[in-house]
Amino acid sequence: METDLRMRARRVFLVSFALLAVVTVAAPFLGGTGMDMTRLARREAPDWQILVSLRVPRTLLALLAGASLSTAGALFQAILRDALATPSNLGVSAAAALGAVMAIALLPGEETGLPWAWISSLAGTAAVIALVAVMRSSPRFSPASLLLTGIAINGICASVILLLHSLAGIARGFQITYWLMGGLDAVTYPVLGALAMVVVPVWIWILRMARVLNVMSYGDTWAAGRGVDSTKITWLGFAAGAVLAGVTTAVTGPIAFVGLIVPHLLRRVTGPDYRVLMPACLFCGGAFLIICDTVARTVLAPVEIPVGVMTALLGGPFFVWLLWSR
Template identity: 40%
Template sequence: MTRTYLNQKYVVVTLAWLAVALVLMSFIALAVGPVSIPLTSIWAALQQWLTPDHQLDVRELILFSNRLPRIALALGVGASLALAGAAFQALLRNPLADPHILGISRGAAFGAILGIITAAQLPFAPSLTRAVCSFAGASLASALVYALGRREDDPARLVLAGVILSTFLSSLNVLMLSLVDDVRLRNITLWLLGDLSNALTESLLFIGAALLLGLLVLLTQARALNLMMIGAREAFTLGVETARTRWLVFAAASLLTGAAVAAGGAIGYVGLLTPHLIRLIAGADNRLVLPAAALGGALLTLVADTLARTVIAPRELPTGAITALLGAPLFIYLLLRRR
C-alpha cells in the first residue's frame, strides 16, 4: 500500500478551524434578524428546548421554527455545492469546472421547474416531486457531459461542452417560465435566484441524505482523484480505474447538485470559489480538500444567507444574489493574484 504523506495534524487543525468558524457563524445567524435575540437567550432556549412539555415563547418559536431549520438548510446546500465543485475541478483538472459552468445546475433547475409546474397533477408532495425531478435533471445533464468527456481526455473541451449545454438549458428554463401564471412565475424566479426561506423537513432530510452519501462516495475516490489531477492516462498506468472513478464522481456530484438546487435554488459561485480558497489554505490533496470544501461552502452560504435576510430586514434578498456579490469580486482578485 502506498504510504500517505498527508500531515494528519494539519488535517485536524484545518478542519477544526473551519468547524469552529461554522459554529460561531451559526450562533450569529441565530441571533440576528428582524427580531434580535441575545446569545445568552439562545443558549437558555436550547437548554429549555430539551425539557419535556416545555411551551415555546415567541423568541423560541422564531429560533426553532424559522432560523434553526434555515441555518441547517444553508449548511447542507452550501456544503453540497462546494463538494460537487471541488470534485469536478479535480476530476477535470480545470479551475473553472463547477456545477453551474458544466450545466448540471441548469439541468437540475430545468427538472425542478418541470416538477413545480406538474406537481398539482401528481399524487406526491410538491417538495418530493421537485426534489426527484431536480435530481433527474441533474443526472441527465451530467450524463450528457459525461458522454462527451469519455471520448478523449480533454478537460477544456468538456468544460466548453458544459457551457453550451448550460446555455441551451437556460433557454429551455426561460421557455417553461413563459408558460406559467404570474404568481408561479414570481415564486419560481425568486427560487432560481437562491431562496432558503422554505426550509421544510423533507428538504432537510433530502439534502442531508444526499450530502452524506455524496461525501462518502467522493472520499473513497480522493486518492484516485489525486492521481487523475496529473492526467487520466498517467492515472490509468498507476492502477486507477479511470472510467469507474469518473462515473462515480459524476454520479455523486450530480446527486449533490440536484439536492442543493431542489432545496435552495440555483445559488452560484459557492461551487466555483470555495475550492479555490480551500486549496490556497490546505493545498491540493483531495483527502483534505473535499471535507474542507464542504465546511467552507457551508460557511460561505450561511454568511450569504444571513446577510440576505438582515441587510434590508424585514425584507429579504435572494441568497444567490449575495453569493454573486461576494464571490465575483473575490474570484477576480484570485485570478489577478495568480498572474
C-alpha cells in the same frame, strides 16, 4: 513528510469544523429583528418560533447546501482536472433548475413540492452529467470545450425556463420566479432530514476517495498505471457530484459559484491534496453559505436579498478573475 500531511489534515479539519460550529450556532441568533434572550429562555412566542421554525432550519439548510455545492465543485475540478469546473459552469445547476421548474410548471396540483421537484431536478442533472462524461471520453475533449458547452447548456436551460415561466400562469409563474432566486427560507425539518439522508452518504464517499482523487489529478494514463480504474471513478464521481448538485438545487433553487469560490480559496491555504482539501471544502462550504445567507437577510433588513443573488455577486467577479489569471 507524511506525518506533516496527517498533522496538516488534522489541523485543517479541526479549524474548519470549529468555524462551521461557531457559524452554525451564532447565525440563528442574528437577523433583521433581534432576539429577546429572556423570551427565548422561556420558549415564548414569537422569538422561540422564529428561532426554531425559521432560523435554525434555514441555517441547517445553508450548511447542507453549502457543503454539498462546495464539495461537488472540488470533486468536478479533480475529475475533470479543470480549475473552473463547478456545477454552475458545467450547466449542471441550470439543468437541475430546469428539471425543478418543469415539475413546478407542468405537473398537476396547486403546488409542486418534493419529491417530484427532486426527481425532475435529478433527471435534468443526470442528462447534463451524461453529456459531460461522454465529452470527457472523447479525444477532442478540452477544458475550454467543456466550459463553452456549459455556457451553451446554461443558455438553453435559461431559455426553456423563460418559456415555461411565460406559459405557467400567474400563480405558478410567481412560484417559479421565487424559486429561481435561490433561497434557503421556509424549509421544514422533514425536508432537511431527507436532504441529509441523501447528501451525507455521498460526502462520506467523496472523503474516502480523496487519495484516489489525488492520483486522478495526474491524468488518466498516470492514474491507470497506478492501479486506479479512472473510467469507473470518473463515472462514480460524476454521479456523486450530480446527486449533490441536483438534490441541493431542487430544495434551494440555483445558488451559483459556491463550488468555485470555496475550493479555490481553500486550496491557497490547504494546498492541492484532496485529503486535506475535501474536509475543508465540506465544513467551510457550509460555513460560507451560512455567512452569505446571514448577510443576505440582515444587510437590507427588513428586506431580504436572495442568497443566490449574493453568491452570484461574489462569484461572478471571482470567476472572471480566475479565468484571466490562468
